[in-house]
Amino acid sequence: MRFLLTLLLLLSIAVVPASALASAAHAPTVPGKLLSTIDELAARFDPKVCADCHEQIYEEWSQSMHSKAFIDPRVIQTWRTYIKQGLEKEAGMTKMDIKSNCMWCHAPYIKYADDNLVSEIIDMVLTAADDPDESKRDAAVKQLSKLNLNCYGCHNLFALKDGYWSNKPEEGAIYGPRGEDDPEEAKHEDFKTFKSDYLTTSQFCATCHHGCPDSVPFSQCPTLYTSYKENYVDKGGKEKCQDCHMKPADPDDPKSHKFPGAHDKDFFAAAMEIEIEADSTQVVNNYKNEITPALAFNVKLTSHSGHGIPNG
Numbered sequence: 001m002r003f004l005l006t007l008l009l010l011l012s013i014a015v016v017p018a019s020a021l022a023s024a025a026h027a028p029t030v031p032g033k034l035l036s037t038i039d040e041l042a043a044r045f046d047p048k049v050c051a052d053c054h055e056q057i058y059e060e061w062s063q064s065m066h067s068k069a070f071i072d073p074r075v076i077q078t079w080r081t082y083i084k085q086g087l088e089k090e091a092g093m094t095k096m097d098i099k100s101n102c103m104w105c106h107a108p109y110i111k112y113a114d115d116n117l118v119s120e121i122i123d124m125v126l127t128a129a130d131d132p133d134e135s136k137r138d139a140a141v142k143q144l145s146k147l148n149l150n151c152y153g154c155h156n157l158f159a160l161k162d163g164y165w166s167n168k169p170e171e172g173a174i175y176g177p178r179g180e181d182d183p184e185e186a187k188h189e190d191f192k193t194f195k196s197d198y199l200t201t202s203q204f205c206a207t208c209h210h211g212c213p214d215s216v217p218f219s220q221c222p223t224l225y226t227s228y229k230e231n232y233v234d235k236g237g238k239e240k241c242q243d244c245h246m247k248p249a250d251p252d253d254p255k256s257h258k259f260p261g262a263h264d265k266d267f268f269a270a271a272m273e274i275e276i277e278a279d280s281t282q283v284v285n286n287y288k289n290e291i292t293p294a295l296a297f298n299v300k301l302t303s304h305s306g307h308g309i310p311n312g
Contacts, residue, residue, distance in 0.1 A: 034114035105208035108153035
């Protein structure tokens, strides 16, 4: 009887749905081994678990380009060029290097994908970019859309300087700009939370919007961050990336997670002032003895941005 009771208890534990175990934690847990399918990877780091407590922030993120960081058409085409053309010019590199050179920013938890899965994802990228069958292209994009830059990327893997590669954050913990430094004082019982001042710096955004060592100048590495640093900060600018790209609609609200950029027409209009004046004139063609009425335009651009436009 004791054996039967023990067996029944073990069986009852074994049949608890995996989704129930995941939702109870309210924070992603790092897998014990590298994962072999996109569905496993997406489920393990599903941002919807964060929406249980941060619904507004989740909805904002869902509208952002970060939620589409893996499937933006420009991204797909850039990776296709990297794989099909760039590798021929880089001795010693293989298509698998795209994991550590590119994909780690567009879906940081790709670090927990095994080599077979990375190879499968690369094949999907090529299908999404080149396959003549529209249904196959759409199917590849749909599958790739499960990967993105989500909560765990910023609030764990990137939450400390050089955290992704060396200064490793605590696995499974959540880092934020506010709260207690001591996890014992945190409000959450199911997972640890830490305060990270680094999250509030422009250097945090440079993790992916720079891509070069800090000392490399804009002339050698023309990225958004070097443009911001040399043309704005070094000339007295005080605003940080978050001040413009995470400005809340209400000052009492948390930082916005829509991350507007040049793709947002209203945001772009506020960043770039354009004045156009037109005067009538004439174009004289002495060879044909012709005079053609024309317009002469005087265009004045005033940038209110902290970096070059366009940039990325």
